[in-house]
Amino acid sequence: xxxxxxxxxxxxxxxxxxxxxxxxxxxxxxxxxxxxxxxxxxxxxxxxxxxxxxxxxxxxxxxxxxxxxxxxxxxxxxxxxxxxxxxxxxxxxxxxxxxxxxxxxxxxxxxxxxxxxxxxxxxxxxxxxxxxxxxxxxxxxx
Numbered sequence: 393x394x395x396x397x398x399x400x401x402x403x404x405x406x407x408x409x410x411x412x413x414x415x416x417x418x419x420x421x422x423x424x425x426x427x428x429x430x431x432x433x434x435x436x437x438x439x440x441x442x443x444x445x446x447x448x449x450x451x452x453x454x455x456x457x458x459x460x461x462x463x464x465x466x467x468x469x470x471x472x473x474x475x476x477x478x479x480x481x482x483x484x485x486x487x488x489x490x491x492x493x494x495x496x497x498x499x500x501x502x503x504x505x506x507x508x509x510x511x512x513x514x515x516x517x518x519x520x521x522x523x524x525x526x527x528x529x530x531x532x533x534x
Contacts, residue, residue: 445459446459448462448471449472450468451469451470513532513534514534515532
């Protein structure tokens with residue numbers, strides 16, 4: 393069993409997957425920083441100096457000025473501003489992955505189309521081998 397596990401763990405696909413997960417986690421941090429620190433502040437300025445991370449709905453009866461105060465007091469809140477930031481984060485990540493897959497697909501060489509080995513009979517439209525001189529269906533000369 394240990395030998396089987398070693399063979400599984402050291403296969404190229406498992407190692408490639410592990411590397412992909414590590415790079416993906418690092419890339420996720422970059423995208424989160426892009427959304428939180430670069431994209432959302434200008435959007436907040438355009439929408440009237442709104443900080444999306446501080447947008448929340450207080451579900452308790454006590455009033456709190458900021459999300460930090462509500463969290464410190466342990467109040468129940470709906471943090472829709474953080475949710476909006478997460479959606480933007482996801483959309484950017486999905487778009488970047490789309491661009492990467494699109495570029496990889498462009499770089500792959502397309503296999504040349506195989507030469508046809510059959511042709512259609514012009515009289516009965518049945519499929520005939522390319523070398524045939526007579527159609528086996530209608531016996532017409534090709």
